Amino acid sequence: MATASANTNTFSRPGVLMQDNFADVLDSRFAFIQRRKWGVPIQGLKYWQQRNTSRAYEMHGYASAGGIVPKARDVDPIPQMHVIPGFNNTYTPEEFKLGIRIGERLRETDQYSVVDRHMSDLLQAGTDTIELYAALPFNTTFDSVVEWTCADGMNLVDSARPAEGPGVASWSNLETSAALSPESIATMRLNFRKNVNEWGRKRPLKMETLVVGADLEDTAEVALTTPKKVGTDLNDNSVFAQRKLKLEVWDYLTSTTGWFGFGAKNDLHELYWYWGVRPGVKPYDCGNPDVRAYRMRMVFVTGADRPMNVRGNDGIGS
Numbered sequence: 001m002a003t004a005s006a007n008t009n010t011f012s013r014p015g016v017l018m019q020d021n022f023a024d025v026l027d028s029r030f031a032f033i034q035r036r037k038w039g040v041p042i043q044g045l046k047y048w049q050q051r052n053t054s055r056a057y058e059m060h061g062y063a064s065a066g067g068i069v070p071k072a073r074d075v076d077p078i079p080q081m082h083v084i085p086g087f088n089n090t091y092t093p094e095e096f097k098l099g100i101r102i103g104e105r106l107r108e109t110d111q112y113s114v115v116d117r118h119m120s121d122l123l124q125a126g127t128d129t130i131e132l133y134a135a136l137p138f139n140t141t142f143d144s145v146v147e148w149t150c151a152d153g154m155n156l157v158d159s160a161r162p163a164e165g166p167g168v169a170s171w172s173n174l175e176t177s178a179a180l181s182p183e184s185i186a187t188m189r190l191n192f193r194k195n196v197n198e199w200g201r202k203r204p205l206k207m208e209t210l211v212v213g214a215d216l217e218d219t220a221e222v223a224l225t226t227p228k229k230v231g232t233d234l235n236d237n238s239v240f241a242q243r244k245l246k247l248e249v250w251d252y253l254t255s256t257t258g259w260f261g262f263g264a265k266n267d268l269h270e271l272y273w274y275w276g277v278r279p280g281v282k283p284y285d286c287g288n289p290d291v292r293a294y295r296m297r298m299v300f301v302t303g304a305d306r307p308m309n310v311r312g313n314d315g316i317g318s
Contacts, residue, residue: 029274042127043250044134047211047262048273050303053093058274060151060305062086063163066199086164086198089151090307093276097297098125104290119294126279126296134273135252135300142314143256149303156271157312161312164198171196173307177317180216180259182223186243187310188261195308205263205309209246212260213253216315220247220259258316270305 011065051058057223065081072079100122136154140147146155154161159172192207213222224247244253263269286293 004051019297023259025274031136041132042130044131046253047216047250048134049265049269050273050275051294052278053091053273054276057090057092060089060091060166062088062305066165066197066201070240084198084205087151087305089303091272091274091301091303093274093299093301095276096126096129097295097296098122099284099293099295101286101288101291101293102235104292117193122294122296124279126298130279130298130300131252135138135250135254137271137302137304138250138258138260138312139252141256141312142255148302150307153305156304156312158205163200168200171308171309175311175313179317180212180219180223180313181259183212183291185223185261188313189245191311192261192263200204202310203268204243205268207245207261207311209248209262210259211248211250211253211262213255213258214249214251215256216259217249220249238285255315258312259315260310260312266311269309270307271310272303272305274303276300300303 063083064081065087067081070079095201102118102120137148140154141157148156150156152162157174159174160170161172163170175188176186178187192205195203195205197203210220210224223246277297279296279298280298281294284293284295
């Protein structure tokens, strides 16, 4: 005959259930999730010159001197260079923040998997915001509605850009509309070589990177890696297979046809991302002792001075 056995209460000894105790756990989990979530590189930031600032605003002012050195004897007066002002640009970082609140009951019922997902969502919102702002000038540059402009008041990629020098023709970093192909890529590369400065003097740039959205990845791969010329019966070699033009796929580009070219990221790459405050998470008092609140905050601004180091094509042409 079976012998009955009395039940025994089971319990752990976690200490008193206090908000401060559990706050330590949440803070440590947030730190862990932050390392995991923000450890993944953000695609769009690579196309910007990132700088930190502790000022309310940063101002870029330009002055350019140019000319050709004339003949002059030692006893002649020294000819002087002419100086012209460029377009000034002011960068005023703006504040971004978003919060999350975690109820006491989630902690009491040990639903930390749910809490982790909400924490991760908060950090993902920050990542998404950065990606969208990084891509904004590229995604709107072919639109008729102006949402983001450079120092000269034009879109990131635009035609008939005003030139700084008197008597100098306007310039353009907008390619003639053409579908992505070896020929249109070659035309863009040539136009990089024909770049001029404020005085209309040649300042050749070397196209190093082709940037496309996900829709054009396969087309770009064929154009850049096929050993022979694409779409012809000729036996000529493809110049791109030898010159190793780098291809990058930017998943946050929204156009299914548009594509961009970049030169080397040097002092002529005047796309700037100013960080007033880098992204960070802190707890805050929401006025309810049964709710633990966190906020994610960052301060930044984007802008461009003279975007000569980037060219674009809307890709609509046949």
